[in-house]
Amino acid sequence: MGYELPPGFRFHPTDEELIVYYLRNQAMSQPCPSPIIPQLNIYKFDPWELPEKSELSEGEWYFFTPRDRKYPNGLRPNRATTSGYWKATGTDKAIYSRSRSVGVKKALVFYQGRPPKGSKTDWIMHEYRLHNDTHSPLKANKSMILDEWVLCRIYQKRQSRRNTEDVACGVETPVQEESAMENEDYEKATMFPRSCSLAHLLEADYSQLFGDSALGSIDDLFEGCGGDDGGTHIEDSATIRIAGNHNVLFGNQILVDPIFQH
Numbered sequence: 001m002g003y004e005l006p007p008g009f010r011f012h013p014t015d016e017e018l019i020v021y022y023l024r025n026q027a028m029s030q031p032c033p034s035p036i037i038p039q040l041n042i043y044k045f046d047p048w049e050l051p052e053k054s055e056l057s058e059g060e061w062y063f064f065t066p067r068d069r070k071y072p073n074g075l076r077p078n079r080a081t082t083s084g085y086w087k088a089t090g091t092d093k094a095i096y097s098r099s100r101s102v103g104v105k106k107a108l109v110f111y112q113g114r115p116p117k118g119s120k121t122d123w124i125m126h127e128y129r130l131h132n133d134t135h136s137p138l139k140a141n142k143s144m145i146l147d148e149w150v151l152c153r154i155y156q157k158r159q160s161r162r163n164t165e166d167v168a169c170g171v172e173t174p175v176q177e178e179s180a181m182e183n184e185d186y187e188k189a190t191m192f193p194r195s196c197s198l199a200h201l202l203e204a205d206y207s208q209l210f211g212d213s214a215l216g217s218i219d220d221l222f223e224g225c226g227g228d229d230g231g232t233h234i235e236d237s238a239t240i241r242i243a244g245n246h247n248v249l250f251g252n253q254i255l256v257d258p259i260f261q262h
Contacts, residue, residue, distance in 0.1 A: 011036055011056060015095045018062075018128050019103035023151040026064050027130060037062045042152055046081050047110050047123040050154055060155045067129075067147040077146050084112040086125055094131075101131050122157040 011034075013022070025032045040053055042065045054061040070078040079086040086108040093105040108125045111118030128151040 010058060015105055015128070016097050016102070018151055019095050019130065020097050023103065023128055023130060023149065026149050037064055037151070039064045041065055043079060043081050046083050047154055060153055063152050063154070064149050065152055066145055067150050069144045069146045072144065075146065079108070084110055084118060085115060087111055103131050104129050124155055124157065126153040
Protein backbone atom coordinates (compact mmCIF):
# COMPACT_ATOMS: atom_id res chain seq x y z
CA MET A 1 0.00 0.00 0.00
CA GLY A 2 2.93 2.31 0.72
CA TYR A 3 1.06 4.82 2.88
CA GLU A 4 2.33 6.06 6.24
CA LEU A 5 0.90 8.57 8.68
CA PRO A 6 3.00 11.65 9.48
CA PRO A 7 4.95 11.49 12.78
CA GLY A 8 2.68 12.14 15.76
CA PHE A 9 -0.54 11.17 13.99
CA ARG A 10 -2.59 8.14 15.04
CA PHE A 11 -5.47 6.43 13.26
CA HIS A 12 -8.21 6.18 15.90
CA PRO A 13 -11.53 6.88 14.14
CA THR A 14 -14.88 6.66 15.89
CA ASP A 15 -17.59 4.19 14.88
CA GLU A 16 -19.47 6.97 13.13
CA GLU A 17 -16.40 8.12 11.20
CA LEU A 18 -15.58 4.58 10.08
CA ILE A 19 -19.02 4.15 8.53
CA VAL A 20 -19.70 7.66 7.21
CA TYR A 21 -16.27 8.55 5.80
CA TYR A 22 -14.72 5.17 5.02
CA LEU A 23 -17.18 2.32 4.57
CA ARG A 24 -19.78 4.39 2.77
CA ASN A 25 -17.21 5.83 0.37
CA GLN A 26 -15.76 2.37 -0.26
CA ALA A 27 -19.20 0.95 -1.03
CA MET A 28 -19.92 3.83 -3.43
CA SER A 29 -16.51 3.48 -5.12
CA GLN A 30 -15.48 6.93 -3.92
CA PRO A 31 -12.07 7.81 -2.48
CA CYS A 32 -11.68 7.63 1.28
CA PRO A 33 -10.20 10.53 3.29
CA SER A 34 -7.02 8.47 3.58
CA PRO A 35 -5.98 5.31 1.71
CA ILE A 36 -4.87 3.70 4.94
CA ILE A 37 -7.35 0.79 5.05
CA PRO A 38 -6.41 -2.07 2.69
CA GLN A 39 -8.79 -4.34 0.82
CA LEU A 40 -8.40 -7.95 1.90
CA ASN A 41 -10.51 -11.06 2.30
CA ILE A 42 -9.66 -11.60 5.96
CA TYR A 43 -11.39 -14.99 6.07
CA LYS A 44 -8.58 -16.49 4.03
CA PHE A 45 -6.22 -15.83 6.93
CA ASP A 46 -6.04 -16.48 10.65
CA PRO A 47 -6.09 -13.32 12.81
CA TRP A 48 -2.41 -13.53 13.82
CA GLU A 49 -1.50 -13.38 10.12
CA LEU A 50 -3.36 -10.11 9.53
CA PRO A 51 -1.07 -7.55 11.23
CA GLU A 52 1.59 -8.06 8.55
CA LYS A 53 -1.04 -7.30 5.91
CA SER A 54 -1.47 -3.77 7.27
CA GLU A 55 0.95 -0.88 7.72
CA LEU A 56 -0.73 0.21 10.94
CA SER A 57 1.14 -0.68 14.12
CA GLU A 58 -1.12 0.75 16.83
CA GLY A 59 -2.42 -2.61 18.04
CA GLU A 60 -5.56 -2.32 15.85
CA TRP A 61 -5.80 -3.35 12.22
CA TYR A 62 -8.50 -2.24 9.78
CA PHE A 63 -9.57 -3.99 6.58
CA PHE A 64 -12.23 -3.71 3.90
CA THR A 65 -13.43 -7.25 3.25
CA PRO A 66 -16.33 -8.91 1.41
CA ARG A 67 -18.82 -11.16 3.17
CA ASP A 68 -19.75 -14.45 1.54
CA ARG A 69 -22.82 -16.55 2.12
CA LYS A 70 -22.47 -19.78 4.02
CA TYR A 71 -25.28 -21.40 2.04
CA PRO A 72 -26.42 -20.47 -1.48
CA ASN A 73 -30.03 -19.90 -0.42
CA GLY A 74 -29.41 -18.20 2.91
CA LEU A 75 -28.36 -14.93 4.48
CA ARG A 76 -25.98 -16.44 7.01
CA PRO A 77 -22.38 -15.23 6.45
CA ASN A 78 -19.46 -17.63 6.18
CA ARG A 79 -16.88 -16.69 8.83
CA ALA A 80 -14.65 -19.77 8.74
CA THR A 81 -10.88 -19.32 8.33
CA THR A 82 -7.93 -21.64 7.80
CA SER A 83 -7.78 -23.01 11.34
CA GLY A 84 -10.86 -21.65 13.07
CA TYR A 85 -13.88 -19.40 12.85
CA TRP A 86 -15.24 -16.05 14.03
CA LYS A 87 -18.22 -16.30 16.37
CA ALA A 88 -20.61 -13.42 17.04
CA THR A 89 -21.08 -12.32 20.64
CA GLY A 90 -23.63 -9.98 22.14
CA THR A 91 -26.16 -8.01 20.15
CA ASP A 92 -25.66 -5.72 17.16
CA LYS A 93 -25.16 -2.05 17.95
CA ALA A 94 -26.72 0.61 15.74
CA ILE A 95 -24.40 3.47 14.77
CA TYR A 96 -25.94 6.93 14.44
CA SER A 97 -24.90 10.10 12.66
CA ARG A 98 -26.95 13.22 13.31
CA SER A 99 -29.68 11.14 14.96
CA ARG A 100 -29.94 8.91 11.91
CA SER A 101 -28.96 5.25 11.81
CA VAL A 102 -26.17 4.80 9.29
CA GLY A 103 -24.80 1.36 10.08
CA VAL A 104 -24.44 -1.61 12.41
CA LYS A 105 -21.53 -2.79 14.54
CA LYS A 106 -21.11 -6.46 15.46
CA ALA A 107 -18.56 -7.94 17.90
CA LEU A 108 -16.96 -11.32 17.19
CA VAL A 109 -14.43 -13.58 18.93
CA PHE A 110 -12.07 -15.96 17.15
CA TYR A 111 -12.17 -19.68 18.01
CA GLN A 112 -9.54 -22.19 16.96
CA GLY A 113 -10.82 -25.53 15.71
CA ARG A 114 -14.18 -26.42 14.29
CA PRO A 115 -17.58 -25.69 15.80
CA PRO A 116 -18.95 -26.47 18.24
CA LYS A 117 -15.71 -27.59 19.94
CA GLY A 118 -13.56 -24.60 19.12
CA SER A 119 -11.14 -23.09 21.62
CA LYS A 120 -11.72 -19.41 22.43
CA THR A 121 -8.81 -17.05 21.79
CA ASP A 122 -8.11 -13.43 22.75
CA TRP A 123 -8.58 -12.10 19.19
CA ILE A 124 -11.51 -9.70 18.78
CA MET A 125 -13.16 -8.25 15.68
CA HIS A 126 -15.61 -5.39 15.27
CA GLU A 127 -17.50 -5.71 12.00
CA TYR A 128 -19.12 -2.59 10.54
CA ARG A 129 -21.70 -2.77 7.81
CA LEU A 130 -23.96 -0.20 6.25
CA HIS A 131 -27.55 0.06 7.42
CA ASN A 132 -29.60 -2.04 4.98
CA ASP A 133 -32.81 -3.72 6.05
CA THR A 134 -33.44 -5.41 2.70
CA HIS A 135 -30.79 -7.99 1.87
CA SER A 136 -31.46 -9.73 -1.38
CA PRO A 137 -31.27 -13.48 -0.70
CA LEU A 138 -30.11 -14.26 -4.19
CA LYS A 139 -28.70 -12.08 -6.88
CA ALA A 140 -29.53 -12.63 -10.50
CA ASN A 141 -26.35 -14.61 -11.07
CA LYS A 142 -26.79 -16.57 -7.81
CA SER A 143 -23.67 -14.97 -6.37
CA MET A 144 -22.37 -16.16 -3.01
CA ILE A 145 -21.46 -12.60 -2.05
CA LEU A 146 -23.62 -11.33 0.80
CA ASP A 147 -21.99 -7.90 1.12
CA GLU A 148 -19.47 -6.48 -1.29
CA TRP A 149 -17.75 -4.56 1.49
CA VAL A 150 -17.77 -4.49 5.25
CA LEU A 151 -15.16 -2.81 7.43
CA CYS A 152 -13.42 -4.88 10.11
CA ARG A 153 -11.35 -3.69 13.05
CA ILE A 154 -9.24 -6.49 14.55
CA TYR A 155 -7.20 -6.43 17.73
CA GLN A 156 -5.87 -8.70 20.45
CA LYS A 157 -6.76 -8.32 24.10
CA ARG A 158 -4.04 -6.47 25.99
CA GLN A 159 -3.86 -8.90 28.94
CA SER A 160 -1.10 -11.33 28.09
CA ARG A 161 -1.59 -15.07 28.24
CA ARG A 162 1.33 -15.34 30.72
CA ASN A 163 -0.38 -13.06 33.25
CA THR A 164 -3.61 -15.02 32.86
CA GLU A 165 -1.82 -18.31 33.54
CA ASP A 166 -0.02 -16.83 36.55
CA VAL A 167 -3.30 -15.76 38.13
CA ALA A 168 -4.87 -19.16 37.42
CA CYS A 169 -1.90 -20.95 39.04
CA GLY A 170 -1.88 -18.70 42.09
CA VAL A 171 1.41 -16.98 41.22
CA GLU A 172 1.54 -13.53 42.77
CA THR A 173 2.40 -10.61 40.53
CA PRO A 174 4.65 -7.78 41.84
CA VAL A 175 1.59 -5.66 42.60
CA GLN A 176 -0.04 -8.49 44.55
CA GLU A 177 3.17 -9.16 46.48
CA GLU A 178 3.51 -5.49 47.45
CA SER A 179 -0.11 -5.38 48.58
CA ALA A 180 0.38 -8.52 50.68
CA MET A 181 3.43 -7.00 52.37
CA GLU A 182 1.52 -3.84 53.20
CA ASN A 183 -1.32 -5.87 54.71
CA GLU A 184 1.14 -7.88 56.81
CA ASP A 185 2.77 -4.71 58.18
CA TYR A 186 -0.65 -3.28 58.89
CA GLU A 187 -1.69 -6.34 60.90
CA LYS A 188 1.51 -6.12 62.94
CA ALA A 189 0.84 -2.53 63.96
CA THR A 190 -0.89 -1.79 67.27
CA MET A 191 -4.62 -1.51 66.71
CA PHE A 192 -6.86 0.74 68.78
CA PRO A 193 -10.66 0.87 68.71
CA ARG A 194 -12.29 4.00 67.41
CA SER A 195 -13.98 4.52 70.78
CA CYS A 196 -13.03 3.09 74.15
CA SER A 197 -13.23 3.82 77.86
CA LEU A 198 -10.49 5.35 80.00
CA ALA A 199 -9.89 1.91 81.54
CA HIS A 200 -9.02 0.47 78.08
CA LEU A 201 -6.53 3.27 77.47
CA LEU A 202 -4.86 2.67 80.83
CA GLU A 203 -4.55 -1.07 80.18
CA ALA A 204 -3.17 -0.73 76.62
CA ASP A 205 0.43 -1.71 75.80
CA TYR A 206 2.19 1.28 74.22
CA SER A 207 5.62 -0.33 73.81
CA GLN A 208 5.02 -1.27 70.13
CA LEU A 209 3.75 2.19 69.33
CA PHE A 210 6.42 4.36 70.98
CA GLY A 211 9.41 1.98 71.28
CA ASP A 212 11.40 0.72 74.24
CA SER A 213 12.53 4.19 75.34
CA ALA A 214 8.96 5.33 75.99
CA LEU A 215 6.39 4.14 78.48
CA GLY A 216 5.72 0.40 78.31
CA SER A 217 2.46 -0.04 80.18
CA ILE A 218 0.45 1.57 82.89
CA ASP A 219 2.07 -0.80 85.42
CA ASP A 220 5.52 0.53 84.45
CA LEU A 221 4.20 4.04 84.83
CA PHE A 222 3.21 3.53 88.46
CA GLU A 223 6.00 1.09 89.36
CA GLY A 224 7.68 2.17 92.59
CA CYS A 225 5.17 4.91 93.17
CA GLY A 226 3.52 3.28 96.22
CA GLY A 227 3.52 5.00 99.63
CA ASP A 228 1.63 5.79 102.80
CA ASP A 229 0.09 8.90 101.38
CA GLY A 230 -1.88 6.83 98.83
CA GLY A 231 -3.27 8.33 95.70
CA THR A 232 -1.65 11.76 96.03
CA HIS A 233 1.90 10.34 96.00
CA ILE A 234 1.03 8.07 93.04
CA GLU A 235 -0.48 10.93 91.09
CA ASP A 236 2.55 13.16 91.66
CA SER A 237 4.99 10.40 90.69
CA ALA A 238 2.98 9.55 87.57
CA THR A 239 3.00 13.21 86.56
CA ILE A 240 6.77 13.36 86.95
CA ARG A 241 7.36 10.22 84.85
CA ILE A 242 5.01 11.40 82.10
CA ALA A 243 6.71 14.79 82.01
CA GLY A 244 10.10 13.07 81.75
CA ASN A 245 9.00 11.22 78.63
CA HIS A 246 7.01 13.90 76.88
CA ASN A 247 9.64 14.45 74.20
CA VAL A 248 9.65 10.74 73.34
CA LEU A 249 5.91 10.37 73.29
CA PHE A 250 4.48 13.28 71.45
CA GLY A 251 7.14 16.01 71.26
CA ASN A 252 4.87 18.31 73.30
CA GLN A 253 4.12 18.82 76.96
CA ILE A 254 1.23 16.69 78.21
CA LEU A 255 -1.71 18.72 79.48
CA VAL A 256 -4.28 17.13 81.76
CA ASP A 257 -7.89 18.17 81.52
CA PRO A 258 -8.93 19.78 84.87
CA ILE A 259 -11.96 17.51 85.01
CA PHE A 260 -9.66 14.53 85.67
CA GLN A 261 -7.73 16.30 88.45
CA HIS A 262 -10.53 16.04 91.00
